[in-house]
Amino acid sequence: MEEIYQALVRIVGAAYVSRDPEERFIYARDPGTMEPCEPDLVVMPNSTEEVRQIVLLANQMRIPVVPMGGGLVLSGLTRPLKGGMVLDMKRMNRILEVDEMSRSVLVEAGASQGMLQAYLKKHHPGLKHSIPDAPPIATIAGNVLIHGSGHLSATGGFHSDMLNGMEVVLPTGEIAKIGSCATSPYWFSRAPLPDLAGLFIGWHGTTGIATKLAIKLYPDRPLGDVGIFVMEDPELVPGVIHRLAGVAVAEDILAFMANAPAWLRGFQLVNVKYGAETGEELRLKRDLLRESVRTYIDEKVGGFMPLPPEMKQRFLEEPQTTLAVFADTREGGGFEYVGAIMPIALFPEAYRKGLEIAERHGVECATGARIVGLGHCMMFFYGYAFNRADPSDVKLAQEALEATNAAVLEMGGIPWKAEAPAQKQIIEKMDPNTFALMNRLRGVLDPNGIMNPGNWEAD
Amino acid sequence: MEHAEILHRCFRCGYCKLPGSFQDLNCPPYLKYRFETYAPGGRMWLLRAWLDEEIETIQRLAEILFSCTACGNCVEHCVFPAFKADLLDAFTAGREELVNQGVVPDAVGRYLRAIHSHGNPYNLPKADRARWADGLGIERYSGQEYLFYVGCPGSYDERGQQMARAVAGLLQKWGVDFGILGEEEGCDGNEVRVLGETGLFEQLARENIEKFEAAGVQKIVTLSPHGFDAIKNEYPRFGGRFETCHYPQLLAGLMAKAELRRRNGPLRVVFHDPCYLGRHNKDYLTPRAVLGALPGLELLEMDRAMADALCCGGGGGNSFTDVLGGGADSASRVRVREAAGTGAAVLAVACPKCARMFEDAIKAEDLEDELRVMDIAELVQEHCG
Numbered sequence: 001m002e003e004i005y006q007a008l009v010r011i012v013g014a015a016y017v018s019r020d021p022e023e024r025f026i027y028a029r030d031p032g033t034m035e036p037c038e039p040d041l042v043v044m045p046n047s048t049e050e051v052r053q054i055v056l057l058a059n060q061m062r063i064p065v066v067p068m069g070g071g072l073v074l075s076g077l078t079r080p081l082k083g084g085m086v087l088d089m090k091r092m093n094r095i096l097e098v099d100e101m102s103r104s105v106l107v108e109a110g111a112s113q114g115m116l117q118a119y120l121k122k123h124h125p126g127l128k129h130s131i132p133d134a135p136p137i138a139t140i141a142g143n144v145l146i147h148g149s150g151h152l153s154a155t156g157g158f159h160s161d162m163l164n165g166m167e168v169v170l171p172t173g174e175i176a177k178i179g180s181c182a183t184s185p186y187w188f189s190r191a192p193l194p195d196l197a198g199l200f201i202g203w204h205g206t207t208g209i210a211t212k213l214a215i216k217l218y219p220d221r222p223l224g225d226v227g228i229f230v231m232e233d234p235e236l237v238p239g240v241i242h243r244l245a246g247v248a249v250a251e252d253i254l255a256f257m258a259n260a261p262a263w264l265r266g267f268q269l270v271n272v273k274y275g276a277e278t279g280e281e282l283r284l285k286r287d288l289l290r291e292s293v294r295t296y297i298d299e300k301v302g303g304f305m306p307l308p309p310e311m312k313q314r315f316l317e318e319p320q321t322t323l324a325v326f327a328d329t330r331e332g333g334g335f336e337y338v339g340a341i342m343p344i345a346l347f348p349e350a351y352r353k354g355l356e357i358a359e360r361h362g363v364e365c366a367t368g369a370r371i372v373g374l375g376h377c378m379m380f381f382y383g384y385a386f387n388r389a390d391p392s393d394v395k396l397a398q399e400a401l402e403a404t405n406a407a408v409l410e411m412g413g414i415p416w417k418a419e420a421p422a423q424k425q426i427i428e429k430m431d432p433n434t435f436a437l438m439n440r441l442r443g444v445l446d447p448n449g450i451m452n453p454g455n456w457e458a459d
Numbered sequence: 460m461e462h463a464e465i466l467h468r469c470f471r472c473g474y475c476k477l478p479g480s481f482q483d484l485n486c487p488p489y490l491k492y493r494f495e496t497y498a499p500g501g502r503m504w505l506l507r508a509w510l511d512e513e514i515e516t517i518q519r520l521a522e523i524l525f526s527c528t529a530c531g532n533c534v535e536h537c538v539f540p541a542f543k544a545d546l547l548d549a550f551t552a553g554r555e556e557l558v559n560q561g562v563v564p565d566a567v568g569r570y571l572r573a574i575h576s577h578g579n580p581y582n583l584p585k586a587d588r589a590r591w592a593d594g595l596g597i598e599r600y601s602g603q604e605y606l607f608y609v610g611c612p613g614s615y616d617e618r619g620q621q622m623a624r625a626v627a628g629l630l631q632k633w634g635v636d637f638g639i640l641g642e643e644e645g646c647d648g649n650e651v652r653v654l655g656e657t658g659l660f661e662q663l664a665r666e667n668i669e670k671f672e673a674a675g676v677q678k679i680v681t682l683s684p685h686g687f688d689a690i691k692n693e694y695p696r697f698g699g700r701f702e703t704c705h706y707p708q709l710l711a712g713l714m715a716k717a718e719l720r721r722r723n724g725p726l727r728v729v730f731h732d733p734c735y736l737g738r739h740n741k742d743y744l745t746p747r748a749v750l751g752a753l754p755g756l757e758l759l760e761m762d763r764a765m766a767d768a769l770c771c772g773g774g775g776g777n778s779f780t781d782v783l784g785g786g787a788d789s790a791s792r793v794r795v796r797e798a799a800g801t802g803a804a805v806l807a808v809a810c811p812k813c814a815r816m817f818e819d820a821i822k823a824e825d826l827e828d829e830l831r832v833m834d835i836a837e838l839v840q841e842h843c844g
Contacts, residue, residue: 015492015786021514022496022505022523031470044493070473071495091493114481122482122762136481137473321538327470328539335470389467389507 001040004061008043008085011053016044016091027068027078027086031327032336033386033398034076034419039066041085046092048167048175048211054087055209056173058450065171066452067205069110069142072134074336075419077146077204081454089139092211095119102188103127103217104164109141109210113319116140120217128152128220130159131318141210146417147202147341149370149379151273151318152218154250157373159215160201164189167212168200171446179214187214199441204417205452207445218251221275223282226315229270229293231302234348237268240302241344243292245375249274249285255347255378256368268351269305271315326366332387336397337366338404338422340380342413344371350380353407357382361400379416380408420454427458460556462549465542466507471500475533475546478767485763486533487772487790488526491783496523499533499546506553521562524553525782528790529653530770531738547653554655563654566780571656574663578646580779581615589641591620597627600638605630605709606676607637608690611646612778612811613682618818619811623682625836626706630680632843633713637680643670647681649689649735650776661697664689668699678702680709684735684810685774691740705736707746707809707835714752719842721755728838729759729803731794731817732768733810746809749835753842759801761794769794773812791820799830809835 001019008017018024019041028036040063045051058065064084071078071088080086092108095116099105107116113129114136120127130152132143143150148159156162165179165187176182178197179190190197200208229240237255245253252273258264272289276282296302307315327335340350351367358365366383382404386397405415405422409429415422427435438456445451476486476498484490488497495501502524508514527550537543557563563571573582591614600606607627612619630637648663667690671679679701681687687705694701730750736742743765750758763769772790777783785792795817798806806821808814817832833841 018494020519021517022519023494025508025514026495026501026504031472042494072472088493088495112481114477115483118480118482121480135472135474137476321474324470324472324474324538327472328468328541331468331541333468333470387467 004057004063005041007057008041008054011050011057012043012045016046018042027088030071030074030076030078031334032074032076033334033394033401034079037079037081038083039080039086040083042088043085044088044091048169051087051169051209051211052173052175055169055171058085059172059448062448063450064453065209065450067209069139070112070134070137072138073142073146073417075417075422077417077455081420084450087209089141096212098124098127098217099186100124100127102186104187104214105129105217106187106212106214107140108212109139111140112137113140113143117318120220126220127217129215129217130156130162132159133319133323135324136319140215141213144213144215145201145210146204149372151252153370153372154245154253154374155218156216157376162216163197163201164214164216166197166200166210168208168210170208171448171451181214199445204455206442206455207451219275221277223277223279224273224275224316225282225286226271226273226307226312227286227289228305228307229272229302230305231268231296232266233301234268234351236296236301237270237347238344240270240293240296241347241371241378242375244270244272244289245371245373247288247292248374249288251275253371254368255371257351273316326383326385329364329385330387330393332385332389332393334386334388334394334397335383336401337381337383338401338408339416340382340408340413341377341416342380342408342411344375344378346411346413347378347380349411350413353411354382354404357400357403357407361396361403363396363400365400380413423456424459427456460510461552462545463510465545465549466503466510468539468542469500469503470539471504472538473498473500474536474538475499477536478532478763478769479536480762480767482762485767485769487528487530487770487783490790490793491786491788492526497526502527502550502553506549516557516560516562518562518564521557522564522782524550524557525564525567525654525775528770528772528774528777528783530734530774532770535738535766551653551655555657556655558655564780564782566782567654567776570776570780571651571654571659574646574651575659579611579615581611583615585642588614588644589639591623592627592639592641595624595627595631597631598638599641600674600676602675603636603638604678605635605637606671606674606679607639608647608679608681608686609639609644610681610683610686612815614644616811616815618814619682622811622814622834622836625834625840626682629710629836629839633716635709635713640670640674645670647686647689649685649693652689652693653775664694664697664699668694668697671699671701676701680704680706682706682811684733684740685812688735688739705809707736707749708742710836710839711745711749714749717839717843719752719754722841725755725757726805727757727759727803728805728807729761729798729801730807731761731771731798731813732765733808733813734768734770734774736809737768738766746835749839750807753838756838756842759803761797761801763797769797771813771816773816778812778816785823789820791816792824795820795824795826795830799826804830805833805838806830807833807835807838
C-alpha cells in the first residue's frame with residue numbers, strides 16, 4: 001500500500017491523498033443504514049488527466065477504485081465494498097461553459113447542484129437546471145449517473161434524459177467522449193450517434209469515471225405558482241396525475257401523503273408546480289390544470305387546496321430542505337429511502353404496501369412520488385428515519401428497507417440506486433440474458449475488475 | 460463531553476459547507492482541505508467515533524478539530540433547528556477534551572502557553588501593552604464613560620495597533636469620554652475559550668471582570684469583535700455584566716457630529732463582515748451605515764455578504780496558530796480574490812485579525828496594486844476634515 005500511496009502523492013500531491021484513520025472512517029459510510037466498508041485510501045483528483053493516471057495505477061496495482069460525488073446517495077454505493085481507494089471528485093467542480101442559445105451547460109463531475117443553481121441565477125438568470133431534492137452539495141454528475149429526478153422532471157424526465165454528453169475515463173485509462181462532443185466542438189445532444197451514455201448511467205461507478213458532462217437547461221420563468229390537489233381515495237391518484245401531467249404545463253409534480261398536521265393525515269396530495277412569463281400565462285396554466293381534473297372537482301371527490309402565499313413559497317423552494325430535516329424525526333440523524341421507479345398506475349398498491357410494511361415493522365414510513373415526464377412513470381419513495389445511535393433502530397430501518405425493496409420488485413417496480421443487497425434482489429428478477437449482457441460489457445470495459453467491485457454482482 | 464448527545468443527530472447533509480446562496484464552499488477548513496473530515500458534519504461524526512473509541516486520539520484528529528475557525532457558517536446554515544445552535548459549542552467541547560488529554564497541535568499548545576505565561580499570544584511583556592497609545596495622550600481609565608478595550612492584537616500586532624490608534628483618534632476628536640487600562644489590560648480570552656481551554660478562559664474572564672468592576676467600568680467599547688463577543692456574551696456567566704459595544708457601533712452614533720469631507724475622486728469600497736460582529740451577533744448594518752455616511756464612498760457588496768460572508772480564516776486562534784495554513788484555497792486568499800472581483804479599491808474591515816489575514820493574502824495573491832485593506836475607523840479618519 002505504501003507504493004500506491006507514494007504514487008498517488010506524485011499524481012495529486014500529498015495534500016489530496018489520505019490513508020489516515022479519520023478519512024478512512026468517514027469515507028467508509030454514508031448517512032444511510034448500510035454497514036461501513038473502509039477504504040485503504042482516499043484521493044481527490046483535480047483534473048481528467050489525474051483521474052486517468054489514478055486509473056492506470058489502479059490497473060497496475062489491481063486496487064479497486066470507487067468514484068464519489070456528494071456522498072449523499074444514502075444507499076451506500078460509494079462504500080468501497082472490497083477496499084481500495086475512494087475517489088472524491090469534488091475538487092473537479094468547475095462550471096466550464098453555458099450555451100444560452102442551446103440551453104446547456106458543461107460542468108466538471110464534482111460541480112454541485114447548489115453551485116450551478118447559484119451560478120445560473122447570477123450569470124444566466126433566464127435559465128435553470130432540474131434540481132433534485134438532495135442537499136445542494138450533491139453533485140450534478142452523481143445525480144445524472146444514478147438516473148435522478150428533480151424539479152423539472154415533469155418537463156424533461158429523468159436527469160439522465162437531460163444529459164447531452166460526457167467525458168469519461170474508462171476503467172482501462174482511456175478518455176472517451178460520449179455524445180455530440182465526440183465528433184463536434186458542441187455538446188448539444190446524444191443523438192444521432194450510437195448512445196454510449198448507457199454504458200455509464202445506472203452502473204453505480206462500475207464501468208468508468210465521468211469527469212465532465214453537459215446537461216440541458218430550461219427557462220427560468222419569472223413567475224411561479226403551485227397548486228395542491230387533495231383527495232382521500234388513493235385509487236384516484238393515478239388518474240389525477242395522468243390528467244394533470246397530460247396538460248404538459250407542469251415543471252414538477254409530486255404526490256405525497258401528509259402525516260402532519262393531523263387533520264391532513266390520510267389525504268393524498270398532488271403538488272403541481274409551474275412557471276410563466278406573464279400573469280396571464282400563469283392564470284391560463286392554472287385554469288388548464290384545473291379543467292383537466294374538473295370531473296373530480298364536480299364529483300366532489302377532490303379539489304385544489306387554497307394555499308396562503310407563505311406556504312406557496314415553501315413549496316416553491318428548490319431544493320426542499322424539509323427532506324433533509326426528515327432525518328431528525330427520530331432524533332437520530334438517520335434517513336434512508338427506497339425510491340421505486342414504477343408506472344403511475346401502481347400508485348394505490350405502492351401506497352398500501354408502504355402502510356403494511358410500516359405496521360409490520362413498527363416503523364414510520366413517509367411516502368410520496370415524483371412524477372417523471374407526462375406521467376410516463378414515477379419515483380415512489382418510502383422514507384424511513386432512524387436513530388443512528390441505536391443499533392436496534394438502525395436494524396428496524398434496514399429490515400423495513402429490505403422488505404420494501406422486495407415488495408417493489410413484486411409489484412413490478414424497480415428500486416432506484418439500490419443498495420448492494422437490493423441489487424442482488426433485482427438481479428434475481430432480471431432477465432438472465434440482460435444480466436449476462438451487463439457482465440459481458442463490464443468484462444470488456446473493466447478487464448481487471450477495479451471499478452467499484454461488489455456492485456451489480458450476483459451471489 | 461458536553462453536547463455529545465447531538466453528535467449522532469447530524470445527517471451530514473452538507474448545508475453547513477455552503478452559504479445560503481450555495482455558490483461556493485463557505486466553511487474555511489473544508490474549503491482548504493476538501494476532505495469530508497474537515498466539514499462540520501465530518502467533525503461531528505469523527506467526534507462521536509472518537510467518544511465511542513472507534514478511532515484513536517492522535518495528532519491528526521486534533522489538527523482536524525482545531526482547524527475550525529468558529530466562524531459560525533455551519534450554525535447559520537444548518538437545517539436542523541433542534542441542535543444547530545449547539546454546533547460550535549460541540550466542537551469547542553471536543554477541543555476541550557483534547558486539551559484535557561494534552562493532544563493539541565503544537566502551534567495551539569504554544570498559543571495557549573504564551574497566554575498563560577505572558578497574558579498574550581505574542582510572548583511580549585505586559586509592560587508593552589500600552590505602547591500603541593504612546594504619544595496619543597490617552598488617559599488611563601478612571602471613571603470615564605467608556606473603557607476602550609483594545610485586546611491583544613490591538614496592543615501588540617503592528618496592524619492592530621494602527622487600528623487602535625485610528626479608533627482612539629476618532630473618539631478623541633469627537634469628544635468621547637474614554638480611557639484605557641493600558642498595562643493593566645488582560646487578554647479577553649475569546650480564542651482561548653474557542654480552543655477549548657475553558658479553565659484558562661474562566662481565569663482570564665474573572666480577572667478582567669474583577670479589574671473592570673474595581674475600576675467602576677460600566678460601558679466598554681472594544682476594538683475587536685472577538686473581544687466584544689466574549690465580554691458581551693460570555694462574561695455574564697461569571698457575573699460580568701457591562702454595556703458593551705464594538706467600535707463601529709459607537710461610531711455610528713457619532714457620525715452626525717463628524718465634519719466629513721469628500722476625498723479626491725470616488726472611492727470604491729467593499730466591506731467584509733467579521734464573523735463575531737455579523738453571524739455571532741447579527742449586526743450587519745451598523746458598519747455599512749458608517750461607511751455609507753462617508754461622502755464620495757461607493758459601497759459595494761461581495762456575493763457572499765452578511766450572514767453568507769466567508770470568514771477571513773483567522774478565527775479560532777488561526778490568525779496566530781495558522782493551523783489552517785495558507786495556499787490558494789485558504790479562506791483569506793479566496794476572500795481577497797472575491798473582494799478584488801467586485802472592482803473595489805479598498806477592502807474595509809472591522810477586526811484586527813481580518814486586517815492581518817487579508818493584508819497577507821493580498822500579498823500572496825499579488826493584488827497589492829488593486830486592493831488595500833482599511834479599517835472602518837481609518838476610512839472615517841480619511842474623510843474627516
